[in-house]
Amino acid sequence: MSKSMGAVKQAIPAEIGGYMDVAMGSSGAAVEAVSGRKVLPIVEGVVLVAALIAPLVLQDYLTVFATRVIILALFALSFDLVWGYAGIMSFGQALFFGSAGYGVALLARDLDITNIFLVLPAGTLIGLTFALLLGGFLLLGRHPSSVIFVSLGTLTGSYAADRLARGWYYLGGQNGIPSIAPMSLGGYEFTEGPAFYYLVLGILVVVYLFCRFLVRSQFGLALAGLRENEQRIAFFGYKAQHLKAIIFAIGGAIAGLAGSLYAFHEGFVWPNMVGVVVSTQVVLYVLFGGSGTLIGAVIGTIIVEGVSFWLSDNYRDIWPIILGVLLLLVILFRPLGLISFVLGERERVGSFGAKPRARAKEKRNAP
Amino acid sequence: MANVFVAAFEILSFGAIIVLIVLGLGIIASMMGIFNFAQGEFVLLGAYITYLAYAKGLPIWAGMVAAPFVVGALGFVLEALIIRRFYAAPIVAMLGTYALGLIIREAVRGLIGGFYLTVPEPIGGSIDFGTIHISAWRFTIIVITLLVMAGCYLLLSRTSFGLRMRATLENPSLARASGISTPLMYGATFAFGSALAGLAGALIVPVFSLYADLGLRFLIQGFVAVMVGGVGSFIGPVAGAGVIGTLSAALPWIMAPVVADVLVFVLAIVFIKFRPQGLIAGKGV
Amino acid sequence: PAPWANAAEAPIKVGIATDLTGPIAYAGNADANVAKMVIKEINAAGGLLGRPLELYIEDTASNESVAVGNVRKLIQRDKVDMVLGGITSSMRNAIKDPIVARGKTLYIYPQLYEGKECTPYLFCTGPTPAQQCDEFIPWLIKNGGKKFALPSANYVWPHTLNVYARKVIESNGGEVVFEEYYPLDQVDFSATVNRIISNKVDVVFNTVIPPGVGPFFKQLYEAGFLKNGGRLACVYYDENTLNINQASEIEGLASCLDYFKVLTKENPFDAKIQAAYEKDFPGNFLFAAGSAATGTYRGLKLWEAAVKEAGKIDRESVAAALDHAKIAEGPGGPAEMVPGKRHCKMKMYTAVAKGGNYEIVARSEGLVDPKEC
Amino acid sequence: MPEFLDIKHLDAGYGRSQVLFDVTLGIPWRGGVAVLGRNGAGKTTLMKTIVGELPAWKGEVAFDGRDISRRATQERVRAGIGYVPQEHSVFARLSVRDNLAVGSLAKKDASAVDRVLTIFPKLGQRLDQPAGTLSGGERKMLAIGRAMLGDPKLLLLDEPTEGVWIGVIEEITERLIALAKDIAVIIVEQHLDLALRVADYAYVLDRGRVALQGEAGEVRSNPELMRYLAP
Amino acid sequence: MLLEAAGIKKVFGKLTALDGAALTVGENEFHGLIGPNGSGKSTLMKCIAGAEVPTQGKVSFVNTDITAFTPTERARAGMSLKFQITSVLPSLTLYDNILLALQAQSSLFDLVFSRTRGALHDQVMTMLTQFRLANRAFDAAAALSHGQQQWLEIAMALAGKPKLLLLDEPTGGMSLEERRVTGELLQPIKRHCSLVIVEHDLDFIRDICDRLTVLDQGKVLASGTVSEIQANQSVQEIYLRRA
Ligand SMILES: Nc1ncnc2c1ncn2[C@@H]1O[C@H](COP(=O)(O)OP(=O)(O)OP(=O)(O)O)[C@@H](O)[C@H]1O
Numbered sequence A: 001m002s003k004s005m006g007a008v009k010q011a012i013p014a015e016i017g018g019y020m021d022v023a024m025g026s027s028g029a030a031v032e033a034v035s036g037r038k039v040l041p042i043v044e045g046v047v048l049v050a051a052l053i054a055p056l057v058l059q060d061y062l063t064v065f066a067t068r069v070i071i072l073a074l075f076a077l078s079f080d081l082v083w084g085y086a087g088i089m090s091f092g093q094a095l096f097f098g099s100a101g102y103g104v105a106l107l108a109r110d111l112d113i114t115n116i117f118l119v120l121p122a123g124t125l126i127g128l129t130f131a132l133l134l135g136g137f138l139l140l141g142r143h144p145s146s147v148i149f150v151s152l153g154t155l156t157g158s159y160a161a162d163r164l165a166r167g168w169y170y171l172g173g174q175n176g177i178p179s180i181a182p183m184s185l186g187g188y189e190f191t192e193g194p195a196f197y198y199l200v201l202g203i204l205v206v207v208y209l210f211c212r213f214l215v216r217s218q219f220g221l222a223l224a225g226l227r228e229n230e231q232r233i234a235f236f237g238y239k240a241q242h243l244k245a246i247i248f249a250i251g252g253a254i255a256g257l258a259g260s261l262y263a264f265h266e267g268f269v270w271p272n273m274v275g276v277v278v279s280t281q282v283v284l285y286v287l288f289g290g291s292g293t294l295i296g297a298v299i300g301t302i303i304v305e306g307v308s309f310w311l312s313d314n315y316r317d318i319w320p321i322i323l324g325v326l327l328l329l330v331i332l333f334r335p336l337g338l339i340s341f342v343l344g345e346r347e348r349v350g351s352f353g354a355k356p357r358a359r360a361k362e363k364r365n366a367p
Numbered sequence B: 001m002a003n004v005f006v007a008a009f010e011i012l013s014f015g016a017i018i019v020l021i022v023l024g025l026g027i028i029a030s031m032m033g034i035f036n037f038a039q040g041e042f043v044l045l046g047a048y049i050t051y052l053a054y055a056k057g058l059p060i061w062a063g064m065v066a067a068p069f070v071v072g073a074l075g076f077v078l079e080a081l082i083i084r085r086f087y088a089a090p091i092v093a094m095l096g097t098y099a100l101g102l103i104i105r106e107a108v109r110g111l112i113g114g115f116y117l118t119v120p121e122p123i124g125g126s127i128d129f130g131t132i133h134i135s136a137w138r139f140t141i142i143v144i145t146l147l148v149m150a151g152c153y154l155l156l157s158r159t160s161f162g163l164r165m166r167a168t169l170e171n172p173s174l175a176r177a178s179g180i181s182t183p184l185m186y187g188a189t190f191a192f193g194s195a196l197a198g199l200a201g202a203l204i205v206p207v208f209s210l211y212a213d214l215g216l217r218f219l220i221q222g223f224v225a226v227m228v229g230g231v232g233s234f235i236g237p238v239a240g241a242g243v244i245g246t247l248s249a250a251l252p253w254i255m256a257p258v259v260a261d262v263l264v265f266v267l268a269i270v271f272i273k274f275r276p277q278g279l280i281a282g283k284g285v
Numbered sequence C: 001p002a003p004w005a006n007a008a009e010a011p012i013k014v015g016i017a018t019d020l021t022g023p024i025a026y027a028g029n030a031d032a033n034v035a036k037m038v039i040k041e042i043n044a045a046g047g048l049l050g051r052p053l054e055l056y057i058e059d060t061a062s063n064e065s066v067a068v069g070n071v072r073k074l075i076q077r078d079k080v081d082m083v084l085g086g087i088t089s090s091m092r093n094a095i096k097d098p099i100v101a102r103g104k105t106l107y108i109y110p111q112l113y114e115g116k117e118c119t120p121y122l123f124c125t126g127p128t129p130a131q132q133c134d135e136f137i138p139w140l141i142k143n144g145g146k147k148f149a150l151p152s153a154n155y156v157w158p159h160t161l162n163v164y165a166r167k168v169i170e171s172n173g174g175e176v177v178f179e180e181y182y183p184l185d186q187v188d189f190s191a192t193v194n195r196i197i198s199n200k201v202d203v204v205f206n207t208v209i210p211p212g213v214g215p216f217f218k219q220l221y222e223a224g225f226l227k228n229g230g231r232l233a234c235v236y237y238d239e240n241t242l243n244i245n246q247a248s249e250i251e252g253l254a255s256c257l258d259y260f261k262v263l264t265k266e267n268p269f270d271a272k273i274q275a276a277y278e279k280d281f282p283g284n285f286l287f288a289a290g291s292a293a294t295g296t297y298r299g300l301k302l303w304e305a306a307v308k309e310a311g312k313i314d315r316e317s318v319a320a321a322l323d324h325a326k327i328a329e330g331p332g333g334p335a336e337m338v339p340g341k342r343h344c345k346m347k348m349y350t351a352v353a354k355g356g357n358y359e360i361v362a363r364s365e366g367l368v369d370p371k372e373c
Numbered sequence D: 001m002p003e004f005l006d007i008k009h010l011d012a013g014y015g016r017s018q019v020l021f022d023v024t025l026g027i028p029w030r031g032g033v034a035v036l037g038r039n040g041a042g043k044t045t046l047m048k049t050i051v052g053e054l055p056a057w058k059g060e061v062a063f064d065g066r067d068i069s070r071r072a073t074q075e076r077v078r079a080g081i082g083y084v085p086q087e088h089s090v091f092a093r094l095s096v097r098d099n100l101a102v103g104s105l106a107k108k109d110a111s112a113v114d115r116v117l118t119i120f121p122k123l124g125q126r127l128d129q130p131a132g133t134l135s136g137g138e139r140k141m142l143a144i145g146r147a148m149l150g151d152p153k154l155l156l157l158d159e160p161t162e163g164v165w166i167g168v169i170e171e172i173t174e175r176l177i178a179l180a181k182d183i184a185v186i187i188v189e190q191h192l193d194l195a196l197r198v199a200d201y202a203y204v205l206d207r208g209r210v211a212l213q214g215e216a217g218e219v220r221s222n223p224e225l226m227r228y229l230a231p
Numbered sequence E: 001m002l003l004e005a006a007g008i009k010k011v012f013g014k015l016t017a018l019d020g021a022a023l024t025v026g027e028n029e030f031h032g033l034i035g036p037n038g039s040g041k042s043t044l045m046k047c048i049a050g051a052e053v054p055t056q057g058k059v060s061f062v063n064t065d066i067t068a069f070t071p072t073e074r075a076r077a078g079m080s081l082k083f084q085i086t087s088v089l090p091s092l093t094l095y096d097n098i099l100l101a102l103q104a105q106s107s108l109f110d111l112v113f114s115r116t117r118g119a120l121h122d123q124v125m126t127m128l129t130q131f132r133l134a135n136r137a138f139d140a141a142a143a144l145s146h147g148q149q150q151w152l153e154i155a156m157a158l159a160g161k162p163k164l165l166l167l168d169e170p171t172g173g174m175s176l177e178e179r180r181v182t183g184e185l186l187q188p189i190k191r192h193c194s195l196v197i198v199e200h201d202l203d204f205i206r207d208i209c210d211r212l213t214v215l216d217q218g219k220v221l222a223s224g225t226v227s228e229i230q231a232n233q234s235v236q237e238i239y240l241r242r243a
């Protein structure tokens, strides 16, 4: 274990050794969890339990706030899947989030469709479609596209969408679409509150498990290879670009799902929701929490949102500055995110082979 | 005829402004591999310093001269304290510089109270040719931009500074093994890029007035320009900026501005898709 | 602390949701200051219904999603009896549902805006297009000329305002040479300036907003628009925006608002509130009409009157009283709600920039009708 | 008299894993020294520690009588150590010309570049090509040429002939033999014959420890040697 | 013939790196590719594997014209390349590096539902044991020395069970003894696989190859059995020529 950590460090020039030291210097506990994934499930469990009891202990308005955070966590998950696992820097993830939001808002406004079984699939589909289109354009083609190209491509896409939404009268222009009717199921209306909370928590858990299954499978290994060196794995015979497009589309779909929930929960959509602001925000959540762990995305969202909420209450005039400083500190000293306090690099990357126990035996038997 | 002349001048002058803003961004992106999201705020600082000089009753040009030095020095310090840790991870760098930019921007917003403040130009008024009026200050900007461009080009191509800089970015450990002091090079490059941003801010503040989002306004345009021009050289981003700047000033002459606005970005991204190496492939300076 | 007649009773809670941070923080902070001033004043005079007023201020941060969260704090945690705030229309749109529909609370929107907001329990106390155009445009035609250009930022307010303005221009014998929309942050206007100059436009009725408006006016100036006798007009221009350009670049710019600071010279009540404000809040955040500060003052005072009349604080009763509330004195003069319309009649002033200050050049006869809903 | 490069009881490694254990070796002012050992023995690690890319955990590295173990790499290089790394030995995106220019940054001697080009005429035909697109052998030539341009007093070569054509290896060997008459050369090399032609003295590493050392001829004929080189 | 590359020309700007080079490899044949530095050996390998697109010429593999195939398609047709510059996936473990190579051709469904996982475990470990890397199986690949990485690369190239294995200087940085071992490891694959190998070590080549092709300045100087080549006049000349 310790050897491998050193290795990563060595791959980086000594000058920034300081940076990596911090990055790699995981706590002793994490080092123990070498081959298995021992820490992650604990963290996941703790977060889940906390999420389950939250509405019981929180005041009403905080439950509503928590619902919003859970929806955003779902959104963050979509980004983590794409960036943390496939190495595709989607700086325009809000495009899928927001367009789905607009889509369901229009359904509700113009067609009076608010049935949960119609609007959520519709939102998911919108996210998926947009991601397929944009991903197809950016990711497929003769030459593998560089990370920077994809990041600026998606950023520009979302920037352009934002401006389009602002300029397009049918979408309410700058003002967006207000007063969206609540999501419904038969006669029941999902207004914000505990019911809505448990609904989105349920969705989050299902999607989380789905993502977890996906990234721990051999497909996840292929993604890990992709992230390291796309060209190399193409030479093995992987259809690297297709894999990327697939994961990008899945990410888009999840973002779309989150976007439609968000639209109904907040009751309005507005151009920022497809734009750079929200796109950057989701990147912040994930990097803050720690990318490539799924749970890091959730934790990052909770903490960033929670801290901003608290700061804006207590340091009214200068909270953006404080938030900036906090972000900077975390990025400086925990470039792998808060999760790296408890999680070692090796466990984060994980391994995709045999079960840990078999491995340990292997290690002993090896010459 | 007169109309065409005015149009050409106006379009050119906006192109020059974008070039000026992108110069520093491009140098940092090309030479150091960092897309500096705080670059806009360096521009803002340059503008703010100029404003300060004006508000304190000093001659405006004094502020303009001071701006690049102050911002460059700040860049040097920030590089040593912060940016240095990011070279291995360009994406983390984007976020780190984003946070840095946020801090600077909000601090300046606090300082200027969120207002839009005017700073007069040292050379005001217009140059008149019969019925045609062109802005004297915009003309000055074009001239200074050309001079700065030429200066940068010479610095990077004719001195060993450029070579050291490129070697350092390319392979820092080998650069050290060749006797280059990489920390110094990183610091100097970043400071240089920041100083250019400071200068840009100082020169454009009379045109756009001072406000906290002044730099942010040009940031994405700047990134797109860098990509269109091609990362990896000095010339690339400059060419890209020229194209993007002129295009965004020229398109509104022939179509609805709202459409033109989106079109510029769409065109740019399609262009990059089919010519990923950019207008000028990353060769030489 | 003032001696309360009914000190045992819980205070009445007033919620303010406004942009304390972000690009228009200067306006939001001014609004918050005005609220503090008014509440202090009311409390000093013994509170309302014998109960003290308690102020809850939340930041909307020019970010609708943050705003909704914070507004919910006001409604659900602090359980305020009324919310006043929101500056941009998009902000009003975002927060009105959580306040009025889902939050069942009274909402007062203080900013000048495009009109057409007819949601029950939502009261508007800033000027509407009718109030800003009906007297202003004829004045412009007389003091500028008949050929208008309507360069605009591309969002709802300019679009809606222009529809109204065009109607007034044309019915007064004027002509709109062009009406054009730009992205909100466009900063290069060479094409527009060229159209204005080559079409010999007399009046530029501008709804371009910062950051574009500064470079736009500058480019116009440099192209000789003012020198050739052109007239700039801009209905959101107040004391805050005077500094965007050098005085010479906007010499003669005309604006029409419910209050200008110069009124303090002639109007003792205005002088009083202006002085009170400046005493409590010296510094950058001005008491000005364009940033909703006057609307905030007026809104709170109208609401005070309504509460007094209703004698209760529940939404229904206050709304019923607010429907026809009146105040005899406010910034720029008296104001009264138009019954059933939830908009407010007020006096309007036309002012012209001269050497970096405004001069009042015209004023409405009486209170101008908002003509909404 | 102290050695030119004096390494005493050196421990070094990566992160937490130690690779070198108590390595002691001395390099004379002139002449070649070979470092041998099987894959993973720690040869590259030793080189990196000498040049300062890796910190020494323990022990002492003295160069020209001064302790350099705390100095930054570039300072060591400026003090007269030249290094040809095993991997990533050229600036891939810089042209061949610029690579050579980096090598001669310290001095303004234009003729030095010409001398390198006469040793490796192949490079002369590739001057404007990015070094990353050179063939494997050409890259090695460039790396050696670049290090020589710095006029080092001590030259570290980590497998300089890997992937180099036999004819050129011969050329390089002769150059190195000539060079070793004036300066100190440490060579890590799998071609035993070549290494021992250049070197007068040899060290054999085994799992990070010095297992064998002695005059080149002695080491060559030591029956143990093959055991340490076999995988 | 398993592989036929004919008339391959590759031009980089002003430089013609390959000028009508040709290479044919039969079933179960070990073919050596030799020549001075810069003669175009790696370029030819890349053209065959699809890493470079030849300016002119045709490559056919198992009687199919694959000139227009992408690297992925070529790999799926049964080719596997080890680059001259090692390119393992540094932050993955050795185990995962091999596993990744092993199931490159599984369907998406198989990947997602991991049905192959258990069965592959033994293969991975055998592979690692063969190449003496088993005790490092769960270290990150970046922690290997240069020579060890070479071995890992060879193992990865072999893992996909290719019909044709292309090795570009696999023994770089290995000692004589290590080379011998590598040669021994390669011998058994002859049963199911052909091999093209670029090497500068003639003894090594002689030991394992059936036929040789000699490149010089982008052209084929000679091609034939090992003894034919050894006897060839012009080949001897270039071996005497310097640089
Ligand atoms: N970056 C690294 N992180 C951790 N361990 C490493 C790293 N690099 C090398 N090692 C380990 O250190 C030991 C020595 O490696 P080194 O590169 O010095 O060997 P070497 O003698 O140069 O071998 P070769 O002949 O293969 O180049 C090896 O066991 C290797 O696995």
Ligand SMILES: Nc1ncnc2c1ncn2[C@@H]1O[C@H](COP(=O)(O)OP(=O)(O)OP(=O)(O)O)[C@@H](O)[C@H]1O
Pocket: D126, D129, D133, D134, D135, D136, D137, D138, D163, E012, E013, E015, E017, E035, E036, E037, E038, E039, E040, E041, E042, E043, E044, E084
């Ligand atoms: N992308 C490229 N651009 C320009 N020239 C190139 C490029 N790639 C290779 N070359 C040149 O083509 C020639 C052939 O290169 P190649 O790598 O095929 O040689 P090689 O026979 O493998 O040599 P070596 O034995 O040194 O590895 C070299 O002179 C090299 O400089």
Ligand SMILES: [Mg+2]
Pocket: D043, D044, D045, D086, E145, E146, E147
């Ligand atoms: Mg080595």
Ligand SMILES: [Mg+2]
Pocket: D135, D136, D137, E041, E042, E043, E084, E168
């Ligand atoms: Mg080669």
